[in-house]
Amino acid sequence: MHWETFLDTPPAEADPDKARVVIIPVPYDGTTSYRTGARYGPAAIIRASWHLEDYELELDRDVSLVGIHTAPAIVPDAGGPEHVVEQVRRTTLGWAERGKLVAVLGGEHTIAIGAVKALRETHPDLSVLYLDAHADLQDRYMGTRWGHASVARRIGEMCPVVEVGVRSMSLEESSFIRESNLSVHLWPDAERSLQTLAERILENLTPLVYVSVDLDVLDPSIMAAVGTPEPDGMSWGEVTALLAAIARQRKIVGFDLTELSPGEGPEACAFAAAKLAYKIIGYATAP
Numbered sequence: 001m002h003w004e005t006f007l008d009t010p011p012a013e014a015d016p017d018k019a020r021v022v023i024i025p026v027p028y029d030g031t032t033s034y035r036t037g038a039r040y041g042p043a044a045i046i047r048a049s050w051h052l053e054d055y056e057l058e059l060d061r062d063v064s065l066v067g068i069h070t071a072p073a074i075v076p077d078a079g080g081p082e083h084v085v086e087q088v089r090r091t092t093l094g095w096a097e098r099g100k101l102v103a104v105l106g107g108e109h110t111i112a113i114g115a116v117k118a119l120r121e122t123h124p125d126l127s128v129l130y131l132d133a134h135a136d137l138q139d140r141y142m143g144t145r146w147g148h149a150s151v152a153r154r155i156g157e158m159c160p161v162v163e164v165g166v167r168s169m170s171l172e173e174s175s176f177i178r179e180s181n182l183s184v185h186l187w188p189d190a191e192r193s194l195q196t197l198a199e200r201i202l203e204n205l206t207p208l209v210y211v212s213v214d215l216d217v218l219d220p221s222i223m224a225a226v227g228t229p230e231p232d233g234m235s236w237g238e239v240t241a242l243l244a245a246i247a248r249q250r251k252i253v254g255f256d257l258t259e260l261s262p263g264e265g266p267e268a269c270a271f272a273a274a275k276l277a278y279k280i281i282g283y284a285t286a287p
């Protein structure tokens with residue numbers, strides 16, 4: 001039998017009082033425009049995590065020793081995305097107030113808005129590192145301001161946001177970036193040097209950072225299981241090296257992994273997502 005928790009940790013070994021990290025599953029894909037399925041993402045990531053080694057070779061330590069508690073999944077309110085964002089805000093705030101590193105598993109990217117809202121309450125000087133193939137800067141999309149295409153726009157209204165990996169946007173979004181002087185790093189990166197890119201990203205990040213990952217930032221060759229894949233994306237090594245570099249210079253207080261739609265690709269994608277979650281936990285809790 002399994003515990004249905006991240007890493008399959010028995011509840012007794014993941015006491016929420018002692019855990020430094022809390023996983024919050026949010027199986028929501030209500031505003032997805034092309035193919036739904038991200039609602040199955042959190043369960044697929046958690047199941048894949050059962051096969052991870054606790055020993056993280058790159059970091060040379062057993063990351064699970066920090067204590068990783070898996071909270072009950074949020075049951076999405078049928079009232080629409082604004083309500084789900086509020087549910088995520090409330091749940092995230094509860095854990096953040098207890099000093100936990102929050103790891104939100106999507107679900108569609110919209111849920112990031114709720115997590116950032118919550119962490120802005122506990123950390124007013126928060127900034128957001130936003131990894132996504134898409135700019136997500138539409139003011140409205142398909143009749144709502146709370147859809148997956150408006151996530152970075154809503155977050156940018158709350159705090160500084162630095163986008164990385166972007167390779168698709170509308171003409172309106174392109175004009176908006178120019179007018180608002182937003183920090184958007186297109187991919188492929190013009191300089192082709194991760195170190196230079198990391199330095200430029202750090203210029204616009206405050207000391208406390210929330211990392212928001214739409215898994216479609218990765219190249220579809222390794223991450224086909226997303227609702228809206230975009231060619232010529234970041235490699236596994238580029239994403240992990242970049243996050244490791246940022247975590248060495250900033251304190252990561254929370255993160256999300258979103259948009260895994262397990263039915264759209266091989267099972268390897270859920271394994272990659274689980275490993276990425278584990279690595280980010282490792283980077284963020286490095287001694």
Ligand SMILES: [Mn+2]
Pocket residue numbers: 132133134214216217228
């Ligand atoms: Mn995206």
